[in-house]
Amino acid sequence: MTPLQRSRLIARMFSRPVLESMARSGSVSSVVESFAKLGVVPRTTGETVGDLFDAGFKEIGRWYRCEYYYKAVIANRLVYGRHSPKTSSLAIEQGVHDSIVDAVVFNGTSTAYEIKTEFDSPARLTTQTPAYLRAFDKVNVVTDPHNGERYKQVLDPRVGVLVLNRDNSLTVLRPAVSDVSRIEPAVVFRMLRRSEYMSAVQSICGPQPELPNGMLDAHYRSLFSGFTSEQAHRVLIAAMRARTTGSGVVSYLRALPTSLRALGYAAPLTLPQRVRLLDCLQTVF
Secondary structure, eight states: OOHHHHHHHHHTTSSHHHHHHHHHHOOOHHHHHHHHHTTOOOSSTTOBHHHHHHHHHHHHHHHOOOHHHHHHHHIIIIIIIISOTTTOEEEEEEEETTEEEEEEEESSSEEEEEEEOTTOOSTTHHHHHHHHHTTOSEEEEEEOGGGHHHHHHHSOTTSEEEEEOTTSOEEEEEOOOOOGGGOOHHHHHTTSOHHHHHHHHHHHHOOOOOOOHHHHHHHHHHHHTTSOHHHHHHHHHHHHHHHHOSHHHHHHHHHSOGGGHHHHHHSOOOHHHHHHHHHHHTOBO
């Protein structure tokens, strides 16, 4: 097995089913066995299951910088480095119109990151980035250093281009154009939960009549679509930040190994599941 083939298999360990299985069962045996088969084993006494994930993450960073690798770097570099998880939220694989954006950071504004690794094709960008420009203040494509200039040539000039260097730093080849005025309230509405858009409408438009469940969405969508771009954007930021910046969620995410923080955002768990997962990851060999 080549290093690339091995790293592709290791990358499969960084998935929601693996994380959720540990969170539900409280068992690490299948994870440890899978890592062992791939040659990811404890190097010293006292290492934990979390250390195995970090070791596996380093391996895929050497040989197979897949989409998840980029997401993890964005989480650690931006949310935990440049900003703070107490004030900035990260959405992984956020649905937008008819597309799904890889990562969005919400702090004082909204910044989308669409990932295109060296293994990806740029074909879908012609439909993806126009959708993102309708929903977020800033839109970026993050790619491999070898492809940066290429993407600068083919992308909408409003879209920023970043490259992920071998040392995991991010270099801006072209900054994203900030423009809240292009955000469409109807597109934002579809990203919100019912409780979020109901609260927003009531705070701006006043109390609303009680309606049957089947009529709620249409009623609130009509009112929300009348918001200004700025109002819709403020609602989106507040809603997304509220989802993950609470003290309990932040404490849980901080306790995860750095290699799993992005997955922690992508796989929402109940409080008992979080406790079981952290116990699993802190299991010492």
